[in-house]
Amino acid sequence: MVAEGADPTIETHELRKEFGRIVALAGLTMAVPRGEVFGFLGPNGAGKTTAVKLLLGLSRPTAGDARVLGAPLGDVRARRRIGYLPELFRYQGWMTAREVLALHCELARLARSDWVVEIRAALDLVGLADRADDRTETYSKGMQQRLGLGVALLGRPDLLVLDEPTSALDPVGRQDVRGIIGALRDRGTTVFLNSHLLTEVERVCDRVAIVDRGRVVSELTMAELSRERGVGLRVSSLDGVGREVAARYGPTRVDGEWLFVDGIADAEVPSLVAELVARGGAIHAVVPTRHTLEERFMSLLGAAADQGPAADDQVPAAASTPAEALAEPDAEGRP
Amino acid sequence: MSSIQSILIIARLTLREVVRRRLLWALVGLTVVIIALTWWAFSRIADVSPVTGPVEMLAVSQVLVMLAFMFSFVLAMTAVFAASPAIGPEIENGLLLAVLARPIRRVDVLLGRWLGLAVVLVGYAIMAGYLEVGVVGLATGYLPDDPWPAPLYLAGEALVLLTLALAFSTRIASVAGGAIAVVAYGLAWMAGVMGGVGEAFNNDVLRTAGTVARLILPSDVLWRGAAGALTPAEAVLRSGGVTTPALYKFSPFSGSSPGPFWLAWCVVWIVGTLAIATLLLRRREL
Numbered sequence: 001m002v003a004e005g006a007d008p009t010i011e012t013h014e015l016r017k018e019f020g021r022i023v024a025l026a027g028l029t030m031a032v033p034r035g036e037v038f039g040f041l042g043p044n045g046a047g048k049t050t051a052v053k054l055l056l057g058l059s060r061p062t063a064g065d066a067r068v069l070g071a072p073l074g075d076v077r078a079r080r081r082i083g084y085l086p087e088l089f090r091y092q093g094w095m096t097a098r099e100v101l102a103l104h105c106e107l108a109r110l111a112r113s114d115w116v117v118e119i120r121a122a123l124d125l126v127g128l129a130d131r132a133d134d135r136t137e138t139y140s141k142g143m144q145q146r147l148g149l150g151v152a153l154l155g156r157p158d159l160l161v162l163d164e165p166t167s168a169l170d171p172v173g174r175q176d177v178r179g180i181i182g183a184l185r186d187r188g189t190t191v192f193l194n195s196h197l198l199t200e201v202e203r204v205c206d207r208v209a210i211v212d213r214g215r216v217v218s219e220l221t222m223a224e225l226s227r228e229r230g231v232g233l234r235v236s237s238l239d240g241v242g243r244e245v246a247a248r249y250g251p252t253r254v255d256g257e258w259l260f261v262d263g264i265a266d267a268e269v270p271s272l273v274a275e276l277v278a279r280g281g282a283i284h285a286v287v288p289t290r291h292t293l294e295e296r297f298m299s300l301l302g303a304a305a306d307q308g309p310a311a312d313d314q315v316p317a318a319a320s321t322p323a324e325a326l327a328e329p330d331a332e333g334r335p
Numbered sequence: 336m337s338s339i340q341s342i343l344i345i346a347r348l349t350l351r352e353v354v355r356r357r358l359l360w361a362l363v364g365l366t367v368v369i370i371a372l373t374w375w376a377f378s379r380i381a382d383v384s385p386v387t388g389p390v391e392m393l394a395v396s397q398v399l400v401m402l403a404f405m406f407s408f409v410l411a412m413t414a415v416f417a418a419s420p421a422i423g424p425e426i427e428n429g430l431l432l433a434v435l436a437r438p439i440r441r442v443d444v445l446l447g448r449w450l451g452l453a454v455v456l457v458g459y460a461i462m463a464g465y466l467e468v469g470v471v472g473l474a475t476g477y478l479p480d481d482p483w484p485a486p487l488y489l490a491g492e493a494l495v496l497l498t499l500a501l502a503f504s505t506r507i508a509s510v511a512g513g514a515i516a517v518v519a520y521g522l523a524w525m526a527g528v529m530g531g532v533g534e535a536f537n538n539d540v541l542r543t544a545g546t547v548a549r550l551i552l553p554s555d556v557l558w559r560g561a562a563g564a565l566t567p568a569e570a571v572l573r574s575g576g577v578t579t580p581a582l583y584k585f586s587p588f589s590g591s592s593p594g595p596f597w598l599a600w601c602v603v604w605i606v607g608t609l610a611i612a613t614l615l616l617r618r619r620e621l
Contacts (some may be wrong), residue, residue, distance in 0.1 A: 019620065056436045058621040076438045084436040088429030092348075094355045106344055107437035151433060161436075 007070060009034045009159050009190040010055060010088045015064035016214075017050050023256060024050040027064065032207075037181055037191040039201035039208035041293075043301060047214040048194045049087055052163050055192070056084055069159055070235035083152035087163035087194070089145055093137030097128050100136060103119050104151045122150035125180060127173075141168040149177065153184075160184060178204050202293040212301055220296070229290045230262040231269050238281035245275050261288065338446075341439045341461045345447020346454070349421075353455050358417065362409075367464045370470055373402060377474035386477045392567045395477040398563045399468075400588045403485065406463055407558055410493040411520050414456055418500035419513035420449045426621055435621065442613045445501070449609065452497055460490035468565070480568045484592070488561035489600055495554045496520055498605045502612035505619060519552055527555035528587050549597070553604050559590025566590075 002294035010032035017025040025047040032038045042048050055066065057074025074180040091100045101119040110118060122131040126146040131139070134146060145168040151236035152160055162181075166174045174197075181191055181204045195201050201208060202222065212216045230250065234257050235242075243259070246252050249272050264272065266288070273283055353359050380398065384391055422445065425431040435441060464486025472478040479485075496516060503512030530545015532538070566589065593601075594597050 009560060053621060058432065076440065079436060079438040082436065084433065086429055086432040086436075088432065090429040091433070092352070092430065103344075103348065104433070105435065107341075107434060108441055109438060148433065162502055 007034065008032055010038075010066070010068050010192065011068035012051075012055075015051070015054060015066050016062050017047070017054060017059065018062045023214060024060075025054070027212065028211070028216060029232055030209050030216050030219065032190060032192060034190055035185070035188045036206040037185050037193060037204055037218040039205035040192060040194045040211065041196075041198065041201060041208055041297060042211035046211045049163060050209060050214075051211070052087075052161055052192075052194055056082065056161060079157075081158040083154065083157035083160045084161045085145075085148045085152040085160075085165050087167070089148035091136050091144065091147060091151070094135060096133045096135055097123065097150070098132045099138075100147060101150060101154060102145055104154050108155045110155050118154050119180055122153050125153060126150040129174065142170060142173055145169060146173065149180070153180075156187075157189065157192045159192065161194075162190045164196065165193070166195070166197060166200060174200065198292075198297055207313065208293065208300075210297055217301075218296070222293075225291060225293060225296065229264075229266075229288065231264050231272070232285075232287045232289045233259045233261070233273070233276070233283055234285040235259050235276060236282045236284065238276060242281050243277040245279060248274060257284075262291075336439065338443050341443035342447040342450060344439075345444050346451035349448055349451025350454060353417070353451070358413075359455060359459075362459055364377075364414065366459075366466070369405075370463075370466055373467060374470050374474055377471050386475050389567060392477055395471070396479065397476050397588065399471050399477070399479075400565050402467060402471075403464070403489065403561055403565055404558075405586060406460070406467070407489050407492060407561065410456060410460055410489055411496045411554070412495040413459075413515070414452070414493045415500045415513050415516045415520070416442040417452050417455070417518065418448075418497050418554055419504050420509040422504040422616065423451070423500055423507065423512070424504075424509050426619070432621060441616045445505070445616055446609070449497065449501055452501075453494055456493040456497060457484040457490040458491055461486045464489055479565050480489045482564055485564035488557045488564065492554045492557040492561070494556065494605060495552065495601065498554065498608045498612075502608050502615065505612050505616040520554055523548055523552040523555045524558070524587060527559060531586070531589075532614035553597065553601045555587075556593045557601060558587075560593045562588055563592055579617065 008031040010030070012028050012030055015025055015028040016023070021264050028047070028051055040048055040051070050059065054073060055068055057079065061073065066073050068075070069078045069081055092103070095103070101122055102115060105112075105118055106116045119132075119194055120129075123132050126149050128143065128146055128150065131143065136144060136184060139147065145165070149165060152162070166177050169177065178200065181193070184191055185206070191204075193201060193205060202225075205222060207219065207221045209216045211280075233246075236257060238259070243252060243254070246259060246261050249268055250261045252262075253260050261272065269286065269288075273286060377395070377398070380395065384394070386392055386395055422431070431444065434444065468478070468482045468485065499519060500512060500516040503516055506512075507515070526545050526548030529541050530549070533541025533543070533545055
């Protein structure tokens with residue numbers, strides 16, 4: 001999990017948080033490698049925001065331990081190297097954006113001689129340079145979130161924690177954020193991204209952890225996910241023997257007229273088609289498929305819900321069709 | 336970042352907020368109007384009844400004490416309404432999340448808020464208090480023997496209420512916390528009256544109840560100090576043949592210097608309440 005030769009930026013071991021009788025985090029164990037964009041996913045109530053607050057020292061764990069940037073949770077000096085955009089972002093409405101940024105330069109203890117450059121860079125990066133001297137109470141929610149991102153970026157932090165960073169942004173804003181995160185990765189910043197927008201996470205993250213009921217239920221890299229390819233065939237007149245033939249190429253499932261074969265290499269597809277035709281199958285279409293993060297997410301949570309009693313979290317396993325696989329998701333992450 | 340630096344950052348932020356939100360200008364503007372009215376009213380009083388002896392001095396002093404009480408009330412309410420939303424609502428609306436994720440401790444935010452508001456309240460009490468005493472002196476010729484502590488006592492009273500409301504703000508919703516602080520202020524004032532009744536009638540139960548109330552919330556101790564500092568000295572009144580009855584101690588507009596014990600208790604009370612507030616804020620889930 002951890003990049004060789006480098007300590008992870010975040011390392012947690014059985015981190016637990018209880019609010020009275022409610023268990024928000026049941027035992028979070030994970031490692032966020034240095035310099036990666038790490039997606040932290042989970043359904044509502046999975047404990048994502050609680051985990052973020054623990055990592056930032058805004059809340060204290062009931063049990064377990066963790067280190068962030070090599071320091072224990074809540075370490076004041078480590079916080080100088082962390083940028084944070086809260087899910088609930090709000091800034092002093094009576095201040096201008098420039099003043100808010102100056103305040104955070106001071107709080108982050110940046111050298112006063114760097115403030116002008118830092119503030120200008122942040123304003124330019126989040127596209128607020130034209131409104132920098134307006135009071136933030138006149139800003140739209142999206143503009144306030146842009147400002148929050150600018151605040152988080154001050155001082156070139158080693159770790160950037162973004163809690164739902166695009167929840168109030170329009171599609172252009174979301175694209176901008178993706179660009180910013182990509183640039184941060186290029187300069188070696190670790191980004192911890194807590195988001196519900198799976199398509200977005202899939203586009204920018206190197207690695208994701210899926211949490212459910214306060215535990216990591218899966219962790220995988222995007223490279224691993226992209227290797228999970230397959231093929232979908234719209235086929236008729238295929239008997240049971242034909243399906244057995246297909247099963248030799250990989251796990252199969254049938255959805256209406258579609259037969260899906262997972263994990264098959266591209267080079268094997270012509271051979272599969274030839275064999276199915278030889279068995280009397282009529283092939284109408286052959287479409288490559290790949291697993292999306294959303295499918296992985298849904299299937300994991302569906303399996304978890306099947307095993308446990310938390311009916312609130314149950315979601316049906318997604319059917320993978322070529323149309324879904326090929327569809328370009330919209331800004332909301334819907335295919 | 337050292338704690339002192341962090342506290343000063345938050346204190347400066349609070350001062351800027353008070354100025355930007357026009358609270359300071361509203362207070363200054365209203366004070367100018369009140370001082371102008373005071374000049375006019377006390378000049379008329381002096382025209383009707385020039386201050387030539389202890390009786391007139393007592394009369395003018397009582398009007399001055401009433402005026403001071405109005406300022407005391409304004410200061411108390413300003414302290415409560417400025418402090419009540421200072422912590423809790425800023426946690427709930429997310430404003431403090433971004434701040435507390437920086438290298439700054441919760442106690443620094445609390446003390447910075449306290450310091451910023453304290454500067455405003457003390458500054459206002461001193462400015463308005465001395466101006467009022469000076470204007471009354473110029474208009475009537477009456478100047479108490481030792482009026483100088485009066486604005487400081489009023490400032491102290493405001494600090495007590497500021498501390499109380501800020502402590503509530505760490506855990507209780509601003510409206511509820513503000514309301515409780517105002518009720519506590521009123522109860523402390525009434526307890527002072529009841530304690531005075533106990534003194535006048537030599538009733539130990541009432542006297543003890545008054546003392547306990549003052550220990551719990553010493554705002555009335557400081558108010559009585561201000562009232563006492565604005566009243567002619569007993570000796571001056573006696574020399575003119577004026578004696579105040581024992582029942583005078585009933586009046587919430589009479590008083591005397593609190594003395595070193597109560598002044599020390601006020602300091603201990605403020606420090607102790609801030610310590611409790613710090614503990615409450617540290618334990619609060621954000």
